[in-house]
Amino acid sequence: MYDVVIIGSGPAGLSAAVYARRAKLKTLVIEKAGYSGGQIVNTSDVDNYLGLQGIDGFEMAMKFRSHAEHFEAEFLDAEVLNIKDNQDDGFIIILKGENEIITKSIIVATGAGYSKLGIVGEAEYTGKGVSYCATCDGAFYREKIAAVVGGGDVALEDALYLANMASKVYLIHRRDELRGAKSLQDKVFATENIEFIPNTIVEKINGADGIVSSITIKNIKSAEVKNVDINGIFVAIGMKPESSFVKGLVDMDSSGYIVAGEDGATSRNGIFVAGDVRTKKLRQVITAVSDGANAVASVEKYLRDLK
Numbered sequence: 001m002y003d004v005v006i007i008g009s010g011p012a013g014l015s016a017a018v019y020a021r022r023a024k025l026k027t028l029v030i031e032k033a034g035y036s037g038g039q040i041v042n043t044s045d046v047d048n049y050l051g052l053q054g055i056d057g058f059e060m061a062m063k064f065r066s067h068a069e070h071f072e073a074e075f076l077d078a079e080v081l082n083i084k085d086n087q088d089d090g091f092i093i094i095l096k097g098e099n100e101i102i103t104k105s106i107i108v109a110t111g112a113g114y115s116k117l118g119i120v121g122e123a124e125y126t127g128k129g130v131s132y133c134a135t136c137d138g139a140f141y142r143e144k145i146a147a148v149v150g151g152g153d154v155a156l157e158d159a160l161y162l163a164n165m166a167s168k169v170y171l172i173h174r175r176d177e178l179r180g181a182k183s184l185q186d187k188v189f190a191t192e193n194i195e196f197i198p199n200t201i202v203e204k205i206n207g208a209d210g211i212v213s214s215i216t217i218k219n220i221k222s223a224e225v226k227n228v229d230i231n232g233i234f235v236a237i238g239m240k241p242e243s244s245f246v247k248g249l250v251d252m253d254s255s256g257y258i259v260a261g262e263d264g265a266t267s268r269n270g271i272f273v274a275g276d277v278r279t280k281k282l283r284q285v286i287t288a289v290s291d292g293a294n295a296v297a298s299v300e301k302y303l304r305d306l307k
Ligand code: NAP
Pocket: 047, 048, 115, 116, 117, 149, 150, 151, 152, 153, 154, 155, 157, 174, 175, 178, 179, 236, 237, 238, 239, 283
């Protein structure tokens, strides 16, 4: 039986692993992606993590993972399907493939995944011109035409990143005002090959020969609908928490974020939460890492009280 099983190996999960191992807890980290780092692996420059200014997100993920390995955290590549009470004490974690793991406590650190537009052509052309990660797929659009959907920091960063390679980038946003940081907005508006298309939604993604060839867009003020030829579309409309496997087990808000304060304690004794999957105001690497540490402090107290 493990003292703690950490589900997810992004910054929150890896930070929890370091703290748990330093507290001499028998610790397992379960990761379904097959790699660690979570969302940061898709970030080219992390500019706001104290002491590591400008670090590449992938390199940061590798550093975090090797830190957890240094303290001999155990890792398992697997997908968690469900969590049940163990008869005597603790929990049974049910994995895809019917394997089970028994643990005294759990830290959910599964982060969040990409929100989808939910329009015709999106699922069909994912990986064939529809992408959710500009830093992963941007290089395919060298001297081509790309569209970015969204108005937040990620959409602006994606548009700027793509503008370095693509011949033209359309930035399509449903309102006339961008949500992203003013400093990014200034850069976007100063970049010649980025065209901002406000008050507009993408209605349909069209393809030819199995790959994206155009999008159908609608101006929601004028109701004008038109087709725009593109080679790729990057959807950057935010994230959704990865919490469906604990639905009904712990309290969540209406968006599916697990309700917990800074100590990571959920509505269920023995289950803790850290990082972007928790209800909180600021979802950043630095807050995720701090959540991991706090959750382990709560786990230690929980395990002490069990004795
Ligand atoms: P976000 O800030 O929530 O922005 C999502 C954008 O997508 C919004 O502009 C929203 O429009 C739009 N949107 C949402 N649903 C849509 C739909 N169905 N159709 C069309 N548009 C839709 O998300 P994010 O850009 O992914 O950023 C997530 C968090 O990470 C933010 O807190 C952000 O500040 C942070 N972040 C920080 C940095 C940094 O500090 N360097 C970098 C990246 C991200 P509305 O504006 O109309 O709601």
